[in-house]
Amino acid sequence: MKFLALILTLLLLFASCNSPENSSIPEGEELGRDYYKINMNNDYVINDCLESVPQGTAVKVIMLLGQSNATGCSLTSYLKQGVSAEKYAEFENGYSNVLINFSLDNQKYSSKGAFVPVDLSCAAGKGYFGPEVGMAEVLSSAFKNERIFILKFSMSGFSLNYHWLYDYKPSWIYESFKIFANTYLGYLSSKGYSPSLDAICWMQGESDTTDYKASKYYKNTISFVNTLRSDFASYAPNAGIYFIDAGISNSPYCEPAYPQINEAKKRFSDDSHLNVYFPTIEAGLTTLYEPESNPDLGHYDALSELALGRMFGEELVKIYKNRG
Numbered sequence: 001m002k003f004l005a006l007i008l009t010l011l012l013l014f015a016s017c018n019s020p021e022n023s024s025i026p027e028g029e030e031l032g033r034d035y036y037k038i039n040m041n042n043d044y045v046i047n048d049c050l051e052s053v054p055q056g057t058a059v060k061v062i063m064l065l066g067q068s069n070a071t072g073c074s075l076t077s078y079l080k081q082g083v084s085a086e087k088y089a090e091f092e093n094g095y096s097n098v099l100i101n102f103s104l105d106n107q108k109y110s111s112k113g114a115f116v117p118v119d120l121s122c123a124a125g126k127g128y129f130g131p132e133v134g135m136a137e138v139l140s141s142a143f144k145n146e147r148i149f150i151l152k153f154s155m156s157g158f159s160l161n162y163h164w165l166y167d168y169k170p171s172w173i174y175e176s177f178k179i180f181a182n183t184y185l186g187y188l189s190s191k192g193y194s195p196s197l198d199a200i201c202w203m204q205g206e207s208d209t210t211d212y213k214a215s216k217y218y219k220n221t222i223s224f225v226n227t228l229r230s231d232f233a234s235y236a237p238n239a240g241i242y243f244i245d246a247g248i249s250n251s252p253y254c255e256p257a258y259p260q261i262n263e264a265k266k267r268f269s270d271d272s273h274l275n276v277y278f279p280t281i282e283a284g285l286t287t288l289y290e291p292e293s294n295p296d297l298g299h300y301d302a303l304s305e306l307a308l309g310r311m312f313g314e315e316l317v318k319i320y321k322n323r324g
Contacts, residue, residue, distance in 0.1 A: 027212050033166040038158070040176035041107045044183040047114035053192040060148045061188070061195045061235070062316065063181065064132060066203035068156035068298065069248075071104045072123025072130020074305035078290045079120075079129060082303045091133055094119030097144070098136040101184045102152035106176075115149060115184075122152065129302075131203060134309020135316070142317045149195070151184055153177045159207040160220050168223040178231060185235055197235035199242035199319060200228060201312045205261040206248050206298065214257035218264035221245075225268070225275070239323055240274050244315050246308060247279040251287040253298035276319075278311050280304075 064070060080088050094117035102122050103110045109124055116122070118136035120129045132150060139148050155163065155173050164173045188195045208217050225243045232241065247262045248254055254261075262279065269277035285304035287297050300308060 036162045038172040042176050042179045044180050045113040046187050049114045050191045055192045056194045059193045061197050062150050063200040064152040066154050070203035071154040071156045072128050073299040074302045076120050076129050078302035091120050095136040095140040098140050098148045100150040103180050104154050105156050131309035134306045135313040138313025153180050161213040195235050196237045197232050201244045203246045206254050209254045209257040211257050214260035217261050221268045242274050242319050244276045249287050250281050251297045
């Protein structure tokens with residue numbers, strides 16, 4: 001009975017907040033890029049909501065990329081129970097100096113081309129929130145007198161190996177993301193800003209936890225980050241673009257190869273001072289308890305999702321402080 005309950009839970013998980021990759025894919029076989037094709041909506045409109053600033057105004061820009069734990073599938077109802085009323089009201093009201101433009105799950109959820117204050121509405125629909133909340137909390141406090149922009153792009157349930165990349169080269173998701181990012185970086189420039197893409201935050205890997213995909217994760221990460229840094233070099237600060245990578249959980253959803261994924265992430269972080277890794281399992285983040293009646297095993301419990309965002313934010317603050 002426990003096994004059947006686990007299976008039902010995972011099925012519900014996939015139906016609710018994931019778009020899992022084609023389960024018919026023969027593991028370990030490469031069937032050609034078009035086999036894994038996703039029909040991405042690459043029509044990214046611009047909602048001209050920002051006032052112009054003096055030409056060349058420097059501004060911090062951060063990217064937040066990944067799959068469903070980046071999208072944000074943690075429940076605001078449990079967040080409300082776990083923090084003070086004052087803190088929850090702060091999250092609801094949002095952070096006026098940390099603005100986000102987001103496109104999630106092929107524009108199923110988006111800010112409709114606008115930069116909006118980070119609050120509890122930047123995730124997988126009403127009642128869910130993502131790591132941007134904890135990020136904005138930390139950044140808003142550390143940089144009270146600055147405006148910071150976040151570009152958030154995620155695709156729930158898709159792998160780095162087959163969908164962001166294919167054969168170590170950009171594929172359907174990456175190509176759509178690149179259009180998204182260039183559209184809104186260009187928009188910031190048109191308003192007078194000089195965007196500095198200081199860091200890319202990456203919350204992904206759960207859909208690469210088969211033995212085959214995990215065996216390729218380190219090399220895929222090298223290719224992915226090299227491509228990111230090359231494609232966005234014109235927005236890079238002199239010190240380079242940081243890549244901040246969060247470990248994935250040990251949830252049943254991440255069996256069997258979550259240790260290999262996290263090992264690959266850690267190994268990559270050792271290759272350069274611009275590569276940063278922080279663990280989530282050792283930090284005590286959990287996926288096992290919410291909702292109480294039927295836990296969503298693939299997504300972080302509310303306070304863990306908040307902690308995930310705060311950890312991204314803390315790493316960003318350290319980067320900025322070290323740069324002076």
